[in-house]
Amino acid sequence: xxxxxxxxxxxxxxxxxxxxxxxxxxxxxxxxxxxxxxxxxxxxxxxxxxxxxxxxxxxxxxxxxxxxxxxxxxxxxxxxxxxxxxxxxxxxxxxxxxxxxxxxxxxxxxxxxxxxxxxxxxxxxxxxxxxxxxxxxxxxxxxxxxxxxxxxxxxxxxxxxxxxxxxxxxxxxxxxxxxxxxxxxxxxxxxxxxxxxxxxxxxxxxxxxxxxxxxxxxxxxxxxxxxxxxxxxxxxxxxxxxxxxxxxxxxxxxxxxxxxxxxxxxxxxxxxxxxxxxxxxxxxxxxxxxxxxxxxxxxxxxxxxxxxxxxxxxxxxxxxxxx
Amino acid sequence: xxxxxxxxxxxxxxxxxxxxxxxxxxxxxxxxxxxxxxxxxxxxxxxxxxxxxxxxxxxxxxxxxxxxxxxxxxxxxxxxxxxxxxxxxxxxxxxxxxxxxxxxxxxxxxxxxxxxxxxxxxxxxxxxxxxxxxxxxxxxxxxxxxxxxxxxxxxxxxxxxxxxxxxxxxxxxxxxxxxxxxxxxxxxxxxxxxxxxxxxxxxxxxxxxxxxxxxxxxxxxxxxxxxxxxxxxxxxxxxxxxxxxxxxxxxxxxxxxxxxxxxxxxxxxxxxxxxxxxxxxxxxxxxxxxxxxxxxxxxxxxxxxxxxxxxxxxxxxxxxxxx
DNA sequence: TAAAACAGCGCCAATAGTTGTCACTGTTTT
DNA sequence: AAAACAGTGACAACTATTGGCGCTGTTTTA
Numbered sequence: 001x002x003x004x005x006x007x008x009x010x011x012x013x014x015x016x017x018x019x020x021x022x023x024x025x026x027x028x029x030x031x032x033x034x035x036x037x038x039x040x041x042x043x044x045x046x047x048x049x050x051x052x053x054x055x056x057x058x059x060x061x062x063x064x065x066x067x068x069x070x071x072x073x074x075x076x077x078x079x080x081x082x083x084x085x086x087x088x089x090x091x092x093x094x095x096x097x098x099x100x101x102x103x104x105x106x107x108x109x110x111x112x113x114x115x116x117x118x119x120x121x122x123x124x125x126x127x128x129x130x131x132x133x134x135x136x137x138x139x140x141x142x143x144x145x146x147x148x149x150x151x152x153x154x155x156x157x158x159x160x161x162x163x164x165x166x167x168x169x170x171x172x173x174x175x176x177x178x179x180x181x182x183x184x185x186x187x188x189x190x191x192x193x194x195x196x197x198x199x200x201x202x203x204x205x206x207x208x209x210x211x212x213x214x215x216x217x218x219x220x221x222x223x224x225x226x227x228x229x230x231x232x233x234x235x236x237x238x239x240x241x242x243x244x245x246x247x248x249x250x251x252x253x254x255x256x257x258x259x260x261x262x263x264x265x266x267x268x269x270x271x272x273x274x275x276x277x278x279x280x281x282x283x284x285x286x287x288x289x290x291x292x293x294x295x296x297x298x299x300x301x302x303x304x305x306x307x308x309x310x311x312x313x314x315x316x317x318x319x320x321x322x323x
Numbered sequence: 324x325x326x327x328x329x330x331x332x333x334x335x336x337x338x339x340x341x342x343x344x345x346x347x348x349x350x351x352x353x354x355x356x357x358x359x360x361x362x363x364x365x366x367x368x369x370x371x372x373x374x375x376x377x378x379x380x381x382x383x384x385x386x387x388x389x390x391x392x393x394x395x396x397x398x399x400x401x402x403x404x405x406x407x408x409x410x411x412x413x414x415x416x417x418x419x420x421x422x423x424x425x426x427x428x429x430x431x432x433x434x435x436x437x438x439x440x441x442x443x444x445x446x447x448x449x450x451x452x453x454x455x456x457x458x459x460x461x462x463x464x465x466x467x468x469x470x471x472x473x474x475x476x477x478x479x480x481x482x483x484x485x486x487x488x489x490x491x492x493x494x495x496x497x498x499x500x501x502x503x504x505x506x507x508x509x510x511x512x513x514x515x516x517x518x519x520x521x522x523x524x525x526x527x528x529x530x531x532x533x534x535x536x537x538x539x540x541x542x543x544x545x546x547x548x549x550x551x552x553x554x555x556x557x558x559x560x561x562x563x564x565x566x567x568x569x570x571x572x573x574x575x576x577x578x579x580x581x582x583x584x585x586x587x588x589x590x591x592x593x594x595x596x597x598x599x600x601x602x603x604x605x606x607x608x609x610x611x612x613x614x615x616x617x618x619x620x621x622x623x624x625x626x627x628x629x630x631x632x633x634x635x636x637x638x639x640x641x642x643x644x645x646x
Numbered sequence: 647t648a649a650a651a652c653a654g655c656g657c658c659a660a661t662a663g664t665t666g667t668c669a670c671t672g673t674t675t676t
Numbered sequence: 677a678a679a680a681c682a683g684t685g686a687c688a689a690c691t692a693t694t695g696g697c698g699c700t701g702t703t704t705t706a
Contacts, residue, residue: 002663003693004327008369015435021652032695037654042327054653055703077426080419085407091451096403103400112338124543125470128414129499130453147448176452178574198573220447250521251501287610290633305638310613312635315628325692326664344681355666360683377682378674 001029003039010039011048014062021059075115082107082119087128091175097137135180135198140173142205143182143197147172150217152187154207158199167207172221173197183224185216192224234272237281238296241267245291252284282307324352326362333362334371337385344382398438405430405442410451414498418464458503458521463496465528466505466520470495473540475510477530481522490530491518495544506547508539515547557595560604561619564590568614575607601626 001009006029013025026036040060044050052060073081085104088094108116146153147170154167168184171192175181180197219227237258241249243265249255258271273281282303285292294301324332329352336348349359363383367373375383396404408427411417431439469476470493477490491507494515498504503520542550560581564572566588572578581594596604605626608615617624 004330004365007327012433018435018437023652034696035694038693046331052653053703054701056651057704058652058702073426073429076419076422077429080422081404081408081426081430083419084411084423085404087411088407088451096399096406099397099399099403100407103396103404106396106400107404112341114341121471122467124545125495126418126467127495127497127544128411129497144445144449148444172448172450174450174452221450222447247522283612286612289606289609289630290637293637301638307612308631308634308638311631314613314616315624315631357667358665361664375682376674377672379680380675381673381681
């Protein structure tokens, strides 16, 4: 094998193994140890962060920093990757914050000039707005780590009844609607709970108490809801929507699949929804105001009416003659 | 210069220039044409997408596909880039869709195994949920392109009064709250408008009519709101919130800076808000139901009450004795 | 304490790869 | 028809690469 190709393959091999000896690689590539030594030196000069130790159990190592072999990206792919990373800048507190900035800088600096220009032009023309409440990065990192390792952590959480400490075993973390959430097994309640992370005041990643870890290794973000939900059944709903109501409610994915639109733009939602979430739905349909009329089920209608009456009374109490 | 190093430099040179001839490069690198020819062939074999044409004004070209020279990423940077791209998978209709998938695949396949493992473990533990309504990718691409080139396009748009055609000159596109938006100069109204792209039925990227382009090159996503808003002034608001109201409204960034929280968890919003958006605010505070009480200004309170009355009547009409 | 297992250096002859030259073919544009 | 390109093949000259060999030096382990 000619040297130039060998070097490129060596790059990859070296990245694959983290640790290796000269003789090992020499045999693998069918060259002498002397040659391998020289090759590795060259790689080192080319920027691969190699480190070696002499002695009995010495050997070569690639440092934490790894390099990627030359990857061929099309222009569009490079632009796409750039924007993907760029889009996440709104998640100011995501666990990867600093890494992403570095990577982005490197990436950008290696791009040919005309691609840079293209990106510069696009930068002010596309955006991904993600309202995000600021949040301590370290909390996220600790919880994520705990989720991966399935460790128990102790958190100080602001529940409806004020702050309290709980031991939880996190399933994962996710960002949604501007908040970070952490579904977890709560050892206190012996059940699964969803925590909103801006309500978390402090966290102890190593509660000294010897708590037993539950085996939740197979529960992850994509299946925890189905696994942990004790099914309280569905309710059959029927909601009439005005034209405006249709337009507004189309934002919700669970609406879209149950939505029928009339020719004049108005429509109705008909189908089954989980009874357990009835309070959420009541809130939601109340929020649509006069644009939605809950016909079925009765219990949902009642909840909406209760909200309505409560608000009505609230505003009637502050009489000013206009009502 | 030894061959192996020459090849790497050649890679970069070739990426810098887009077009070149053999003799040109041969001279630059101080080798014969024959050698340069051989070198380029090797590069080609290594994956650089070269293309050549014979004849008078022929020469070499690098195709649209470009390659990046070997970039050294640390392990964490690679992971970060991966997740940035991964996070955007929810934007199923973003202009870069297919490119990002390709890039991600390439990127992933070149990562060393232990980093792959790390990513695999994290995949099910972190997520960025972005509810997104499906939308034609081509619309996005056309509008983005028009924004970059400052071209006029004709769209068929579903406004309150049904579908109509308009000629617009887009400023850019952005995703927010699950929708794609396009602020643009509307030639019909001779003013700036914000279009929600799921209400766009069709688009003509080349309206044959010779419309004059306005010079909006300096208006972009980050400044169009300030530049185009005819300021109708602010209104001073005062809204009382229950404890639950505080928690809910903290989601909105414009609330946070104007929010005061009492020791018992309840609180109030006090400050100035743009009068122009009064309908939006009325909607919003109505949506908070009994958790918010609008005290000031009167006009806002009146709007909320109107909604309330409208809804009250709506539900009273469907009498069932429970009200 | 000695042996084993590892990195690392210098030298040199053999060899394998690289290079330039030259003489071709073939295309497109002017 | 000439000019300006790419592309091929052959070959001798050249140079970089290679493998051995002998050496130094470190750390671990028996």
